[in-house]
Amino acid sequence: MYLELAKRNLIRTKMRSILAIIGIVIGVMAISSIGIFGEGLKNTVLENFRDVANEVIITPSYSGGYTTIEKTSLSKLEKVPYLESIIPVKSESALIQYKDRKTYVRIYGMERRSVEELFEIERGSSKLSGTCVVGSTLAERLNLRVGSKITIEGELFRVSAILKEEGARFDINPDNTLILSEKDYDDLFKTEGYSMILVKLENLDDIEQFKETVEKSINSRETKVRVFEMKTIIERITEAFNQINLFLIAIAGVSLLVAGVSILNIMLMSTMERTKEIGVMRAVGASRQTIMRIFLYEALLLGLIGSIMGGILSLLGGYFIMIAILQSAKYLFTISSLISILQGVSFGVVTAVISGFYPAFKASKLEPIDALRYE
Amino acid sequence: MKKAREKMKTDTNQEVVRLEDVYKIYITGNEEVHALDGVSMTVQKGEFVAIMGPSGSGKSTLLNMIGCLDKPTKGRVFINGVDTSTLTDNELTRLRREAIGFVFQHYNLIPTLTALENVELPMIFRGLNDDERKRRAMELLRIVGLEREMNRKPNELSGGQQQRVGIARALANDPEILLCDEPTGNLDTKSGEIVMEILSKLNRERGVTLIVVTHDPAVSGFARRTVRIRDGRIIEG
Ligand SMILES: Nc1ncnc2c1ncn2[C@@H]1O[C@H](COP(=O)(O)OP(=O)(O)OP(=O)(O)O)[C@@H](O)[C@H]1O
Ligand SMILES: [Mg+2]
Numbered sequence: 001m002y003l004e005l006a007k008r009n010l011i012r013t014k015m016r017s018i019l020a021i022i023g024i025v026i027g028v029m030a031i032s033s034i035g036i037f038g039e040g041l042k043n044t045v046l047e048n049f050r051d052v053a054n055e056v057i058i059t060p061s062y063s064g065g066y067t068t069i070e071k072t073s074l075s076k077l078e079k080v081p082y083l084e085s086i087i088p089v090k091s092e093s094a095l096i097q098y099k100d101r102k103t104y105v106r107i108y109g110m111e112r113r114s115v116e117e118l119f120e121i122e123r124g125s126s127k128l129s130g131t132c133v134v135g136s137t138l139a140e141r142l143n144l145r146v147g148s149k150i151t152i153e154g155e156l157f158r159v160s161a162i163l164k165e166e167g168a169r170f171d172i173n174p175d176n177t178l179i180l181s182e183k184d185y186d187d188l189f190k191t192e193g194y195s196m197i198l199v200k201l202e203n204l205d206d207i208e209q210f211k212e213t214v215e216k217s218i219n220s221r222e223t224k225v226r227v228f229e230m231k232t233i234i235e236r237i238t239e240a241f242n243q244i245n246l247f248l249i250a251i252a253g254v255s256l257l258v259a260g261v262s263i264l265n266i267m268l269m270s271t272m273e274r275t276k277e278i279g280v281m282r283a284v285g286a287s288r289q290t291i292m293r294i295f296l297y298e299a300l301l302l303g304l305i306g307s308i309m310g311g312i313l314s315l316l317g318g319y320f321i322m323i324a325i326l327q328s329a330k331y332l333f334t335i336s337s338l339i340s341i342l343q344g345v346s347f348g349v350v351t352a353v354i355s356g357f358y359p360a361f362k363a364s365k366l367e368p369i370d371a372l373r374y375e
Numbered sequence: 376m377k378k379a380r381e382k383m384k385t386d387t388n389q390e391v392v393r394l395e396d397v398y399k400i401y402i403t404g405n406e407e408v409h410a411l412d413g414v415s416m417t418v419q420k421g422e423f424v425a426i427m428g429p430s431g432s433g434k435s436t437l438l439n440m441i442g443c444l445d446k447p448t449k450g451r452v453f454i455n456g457v458d459t460s461t462l463t464d465n466e467l468t469r470l471r472r473e474a475i476g477f478v479f480q481h482y483n484l485i486p487t488l489t490a491l492e493n494v495e496l497p498m499i500f501r502g503l504n505d506d507e508r509k510r511r512a513m514e515l516l517r518i519v520g521l522e523r524e525m526n527r528k529p530n531e532l533s534g535g536q537q538q539r540v541g542i543a544r545a546l547a548n549d550p551e552i553l554l555c556d557e558p559t560g561n562l563d564t565k566s567g568e569i570v571m572e573i574l575s576k577l578n579r580e581r582g583v584t585l586i587v588v589t590h591d592p593a594v595s596g597f598a599r600r601t602v603r604i605r606d607g608r609i610i611e612g
Contacts, residue, residue, distance in 0.1 A: 001499050008487035280483040283444055284544060285472025285500040287465055369445040372483075 002290075006297035009270065016266045017302060023263070024306025025313065027256030028348035032310065033317030034252045035340030038245035040322050040331035046237060048169060054084070054204050055230040057171055058197040058214070064223040068193025073225060076217045077197065080210065084200040087114040089172065090185055091195040096178065097151040098142045105138060106177045107152065109185025118198070119174050124161030128181035131160035137175040152178070153188050170233055171198055207231065256347060260355040263302055267295065267359035278363055279371025292364040299356020300349070307348030311341045390456065391552055391584050392418035392441050397450035399436050399607075410436040411447070412607035420551065423578045423585045424612075425598035433607040434588040435556055441586060442475050442554045443467045455551070472500055476545030476583075478555040478574075482537040484529040490516060490540045491525040497547040515543035519573055535566025542573055546583075553577065555587040559594055571597050 010017040058077070060066040074088050090109035095102055110118075112128045119133075124146035126133060132152070134144055139162045144150070148159045163174050180188070201207060211227050218224050271278070278291055286294075318337065322329040331337070399411040410433045418424055418441075426434050439445040440452055443459050452459045454470060462470065471477075484493045494512035503511075516522050519539035529537055538558060545553055555574065559567035575597045578585045587594060595601045602612035 001495075005487070012487055276483070277485055280479075280485065281496070281500075282468070283442070283471060283477045283483075284497040285468060285548065287468040287500070289465075290500055369439055372439075372444065 002294050003297050003301070005294055006301050009274075009294075009298055010301060013266070013270065016269070020259070020263050020266050020302050021306040021309070023259030024256070024303060024348050024352060025310040027253075027259040027351070028307045028310025028344040029314045029317050030252035030255045031249055031347055032314030032341045032344030033321055034248045035245065035343060036314060036318030036332065036337045037321040037325070038241065038248060039334065039336035039340060040318070040326060040329075042238065042241040042245070043331045043334070043336070044326055044328070045241070046234065048167060049230060049234050049237070052171065052230050053234055054201045055171060056199040056201065056207070056210065057228040057230070058199060058225050059228065060193070060195065061219075061223045061226050066224050068191065068195055069197060069225055070193050073218045074194060074197060077199065077214075080213055082202050082206050082210075084202045085117060085198075086200075087111075087117065087198040088182075088194045089114070089196040089198065090182065090189075090191055090193075092185075092189050092191065094153055094189075098144060098148060101142055103142065107185070108172065108174075108177055108179045109182045109189075110179060111182055115179055118172065119166070120164040121161045122164045124159070127160050128179070128184070130157065130184065132157040132184075133161045133163060133179040134159055135163050135174040135177045136165040138178060141176075150178075152180075155188060157184070170230060172196075204231065253347070256351050259306070259348075260351040263299060263352055263355040264358060267299060267356050268362070270298070271295065271359045271363040274363075275366065275371050275374040278366055279368055279374065282366070282368035283372060288364040291366075292360045295360035295363050296353060296356050299352045299360065302356075303349040303352025306352065307345040310348055311345040314341055314344060389420040390417050391420045391454065392416075392586070393453040393456075394437075394440070395451045395453070397437075397440060397447045397452060399433070399440065399445065400448045409607045411440065413450070414604075414607070414609055415450075416602060416609060416612075418552075418584060418586060420584055421578070421582045422600060423575065423598045424587070425595035425601045426586065426588045426604060427590070427595055427601055428604035430590075432604050434604055436607075437604065438554050438556050438586065438588050441552075442477060443471055472497060473548050474551055476548070476550040476553045478538070478541050478545050478553065478558045480557040480560040482529070482534070482541045482561075484537055484540055484544070486529050489526050489528055490521060490532065490536075490543075493529070493540055494543045494547055497544060501548055512543070512547065515546050516540070518546075519543045520569075533566070535562050535569060538562060538566070538570050539573065542570065542577075546577070550583070552584045552586065555585070557588055557590065559589070559591060564593075567591070567594070 058069065060069050077086060087110065092107050093104055094107050095104055112126055115126050115128065115133055122136065132150065138144070144159050144162065146159055146162060150157050150159065157180070166173055166175055201210060207229055214225065214227055281291060315332065319329050319332055322332060394414055394416050397411050397414045398409065401408040401410060414437060426437060428434050436445065440447055443454065454474060459467065459470070485496065488496065491512050494515055495508045498508045498511065513522060513525060516525050519542055521536060521539055521543070524532060524536060532540065553574070558574065559570055562570060571594055574585060574587070577583045587598065589595055600612055603610050
């Protein structure tokens, strides 16, 4: 019944209530759609890393004076039982020539199965023996095709395959590189150690144990290698995005604050206008708490209506921002969107109730006789 | 109803209202206004008392004091033998809700509520359930002859009808004391008479203690006792 009373009072000052609701709608919409967009952005970025969370990158410890990882270190790693795969990689920068064009590129030396495991092939076959595999950007730059002949350090290599474009990637980005078999690479550059080892763990939980093993078996006397977990990197990115998101939501929150002030304002007006009514209710037996409740219900109703509408509309808002900035709305209907909406809705409701609190308190504090006398 | 009358008989000398040397002093600027200037009076259960006096003499102030809407500057007010100055705000609210009914000169109905809902309001505050509330509110509206108008809002009722709704509302929680501040002040003679008939019938048949502030000798004619007041003092009764 108090709710009914609150509803009728809101209808009595319809225009005012609508304006207050619009304020809340806008505030909630801003918060929720930015939340939805932020989560979408994060997911879009993280999607490149999702299947590499169990990857560990081992690099030489440059600060320890090592530029390569020794073969003995590799054989020690190969003895660790719980690894899904282990991919040793050599790399060097070198001048290559195709027809009359010369350019410096990064050259990797690795086994054929490693290439297949790490990358996707766009055209050709990954056969590596006196031949090479090139990344998409490099192929485009030099106008390479499967079968083109490239000169590397004076030796001639035929292109056996061109890789798919990869985009952002933390371990090895092959787009602008050239890959040789380990044997061809060794013949060309005569290097001993590896410049990087990519390790995949069977189970993410083994990561601490693995790091310990590396410390004990390889780094026991001096720091020869460093271990980077993708998991940490992904966590860092996630954290950074969460912070950006929070910041954006806080900015959007200002609009909700404004809505809150407008609710405060209209409810103060209502308490003034209804002073006499408050007096009558006190006279016929309403306690201070009851008066407070009636006014808080009004704020709650404004908040609920506005927030729910805002929450629904924020799906639309999120959709448009995603289309405009990410060119895709595939992350619109996700759990995190739902959480963003619920978050916005609860912020809206809480703001409304907090704003209603002071007017409600003021109304409840009126002395019955003063309220009754009020004209 | 029979029970109520029997109770009335046995309690004839029970004081429902007692004022002891009550002052209400307003300070406006550097002037003191003694709205009530040492008022002492008692009202027995089942009495019908009219309070008369010129404008500004303190009638409303006195009535509000009895109704626990206002607090005396000095002196004490007893309702059913309880010193109201010892009660908390919630206890006073409860007293107003359950022992006292108010009828106002300007009706003071809640404009957003229908006649029926206005009558239900004090029962809502008391926490009565929906069915019982509705049943009782309809019965009360029947008593004041407005059962057909029960779904109308106050602005769809005449002054006399609104005042009858006001009376029904005052009776909602079956109070022992009914306080009326110029209940006919805004009504024409005919509607005023209907209202007074209802009130005096309530007094006669239900034993409701009735205290009515009025300017109108026709109204005080219904009363068994008239208290005259001037400049905040009782000069007769
Ligand atoms: N809040 C107030 N502040 C100052 N003076 C007040 C206040 N309320 C009442 N008074 C004064 O107290 C006196 C009594 O007022 P009260 O309303 O009781 O008169 P009344 O007898 O009911 O008059 P009326 O017949 O016109 O209704 C008046 O002189 C009035 O001016
Ligand atoms: Mg008066």
